[in-house]
Amino acid sequence: MFISYLLSGVSLGAIYALIALGYTMVYGIAKMLNFAHGDVIMVGGYVAFTLSVTLGGSAWVAIIGSIVFCTLVGIVIEKVAYKPLRSASKLAVLITAIGVSYFLQNLALLIFGSNSRNFQSLVSIPVISIGQATVPGETIVTIGVSILIVIGLMLFINKSKSGAAMLAVSEDRGAAELMGINVNKTISLTFAIGSGLAAIAGILMCSQYPMIGPYTGQMPGIKAFIAAVFGGIGSIPGAMIGGVVIGIIENLSKAYISSQLSDAITFVILILTLVIKPTGLFGKKLKEKV
């Protein structure tokens, strides 16, 4: 039993990690908390739903369509809502992001209605047994896909020129600009990647928990945000580990303590972690120079 709880915790955590990567990358590069990030998951889910269920497209059409659409949504959101506020206070950007979040939720509400839609798994995968424990195929696929994506992302950031530009902008935007890096393009790219990852997370989530509604993205968004902070916001390995840890804690506390209290337990662990280590597990220490 424990093994299957643990595995489903890891797979839930893998989804959180994919979302948390988006949070953390955007935070690292644009220095903003993109509160609307969770809602991009919901957009991804609805697009996949429309393509596969309503229009009867194949699974691959749905998946690729959803990723492309969300990538564009991410770029457009950044251009329209966040770019005009590059020099504004953090709080102004945060409130704008909240506005974007309301916008996406209410647009979905308007188009799809408030009822949750039943989302059949896009690809049916047989149950896998490990010893005595049985694990749904989706769990294994989720974990596998997440690992591949994270490896790909790490390679992209550490090996490609655009990745190097991203690192440079996150280190020091002004200096990067002076070195001839196109900061606007780099920020756009970050939003594009983050939103694409959110779309994948949305599809994976809807395959495991086959329901989608206008507010589907909210709670996973918050959890992923917490995972990003837990791991040290701005840190990519931190987001991954944070996501997986939060997923495991949530699933195990649901299984062994109380399903009603699992959120509270997750949040208490976050607070305790930050009290002991104020910048998260892998966060950088910043001390103001006097």
Added chain:
Amino acid sequence: MKNKKTDVSAGVLKTIGFKSTAGNKIITILIPILFFGICQMLVSYGVLGSLFEGLLVPLCFYIIMAVSLNLTVGILGELSLGHAGFMCVGAYVGGIFSFITQETITSPWIRFPLAILIGGLAAAIFGLLIGIPILRLSGDYLAIVTLAFGEIVKNIMQNIYLAKDINGLHFSFATAIDPAKLDMATKVDILKGPMALKGVPRDANLIVALVLVVITLIVILNLIDSRTGRAIMSIRDNRIAAESSGINITKYKLIVFGLSAFFAGVAGVLASHYNMVTEAKKFDYNTSILILVFVVLGGLGKMRGTIIATILLYALPELLRGLQSYRMLVYAIVLIVMMIVNNNPWFIEQRKRLKAFLFKNKKAEMEEN
């Protein structure tokens, strides 16, 4: 130093004079009084419907919430995303108090003020409880912890089981109370886990709510305009300089966390004594964020702006009711556009020009030349 003076003569002090802030504060306090007075009149003459009347008391507790949150965000300069959690504590503690004592303390004139005090103090204790461990945190990390804290409070409230019978109170956490322990004939359920709190006497009305708004404003405005307020704002403006000036950062942060939570608790007590049902899930981070939006659009540290923004933004979705299902979408767009217009450098520049054009004063002419 052309004319060196060793002392300022009394004459200099008199001619310079010290600005009195009392007038400003009275205007700020009069805004909600006049607004609610006019609304009440319009309602009683039948100009505004009773549906609108039902919004007035909630508007009062949102104003208390926004003003108290502005103390943390605008005056102390720390972002909080869990303000609704403190409101939740106040609503439940004050509500349960009135529920239990409604037979022993029959006069609402005694019961309600007591409920306000107890609910407010309970929230303040929570404010300090979360305040102490997070003193080391600031900025985004503080924001996420306050968000988590608000969700924890909500979650805990959803897991409390409380009943009373002839033997007294029975409490259980996370699991229902064992029926064998209860005297079924006299049993009254107060809280049943995720179910809403019901049966709190409806002690609040618009007058009471307005009195609480005024008290909140007096306390917070006077605090800001005092030695304590200056100390708090100095921490916001430059923590290191504040320390060098001997300001005890810990003490003033805790005063703010406690006081801000106290008034959020008061707003909660008001809510649970006005609404027929009190549900913990209503006090989630969405509510906290809604109030933060009021504060930011009203102006950080500006209480008058906060009151006006709360009234306008709270009324906006109601005014947009004609648009029906589009109203929240419009609200979202208005929010984004307002933030961009208020904070984008180009728009700020255009606004300045427009101002200069409208009030063609000397300064404007100089800028034009």
Added chain:
Amino acid sequence: MSYVEINNISISFGGLRAVDNFFLRQEKGELHGLIGPNGAGKTTVFNLLTGVYKPDRGTFFLDGENMTGKNTIKLNHEGIARTFQNIRLFGNMSVIDNVKVGLHNNNKYSAAAGVFRLPKYFRTEKEMNEKAAELLDLFELLPDKDVLSSNLPYGKQRRLEIARALASSPKYLLLDEPAAGMNPNETADLMKMIRFVRDHFDMTILLIEHDMKLVSGICEKISVLNFGQLLAQGETSQVLRDPEVIKAYLGQ
């Protein structure tokens, strides 16, 4: 025992000795200059004296009391006030409120007295306004008292910082490059003000400055730091003639 006694204070950051065996004696009312090339550790000395950093070694006595290892807030209560190289005003507060923050621990009333506007509030606020006005007048800032401090021109901001530091009635005043960014006229005015403060309040002052005219104009004694170490110390005119100092300072 001297009024200020700093004995061999040292601090290292990751193996680098930022300040090494710094030593200083000052009598009451003495104005001492601290000079040295950029990165010599001058501001670090200030940070050690104001509790921003705790020294690895050494002691610091003020007026016979041991100040070693106390935190910033406590040290302010004990009578140490400072200004900052990169101006640190309370930018969203008025000029007079900046000074009143400095008066915070001299003129006290409780938060409750403020909230309920008890008589003590009015009495104390009046005292604070008068004291603040006196200090502002001294630094020719009284006409600007209701201006937001961030809207002041640079030179006035520097002066306001000194006024705020003086408001806490310090025994020992640390000024970190008070003339930085000022034009020669402003610097000349500032010199008069600093000298006035020393004479009027019998203030003991330690001053970091790059402007040699200011240093040689008002400091009786100076210390020269180089790479965290004391290169020379003594009468200003003598030290400035020291070939070692000239070599280190002018890079000749």
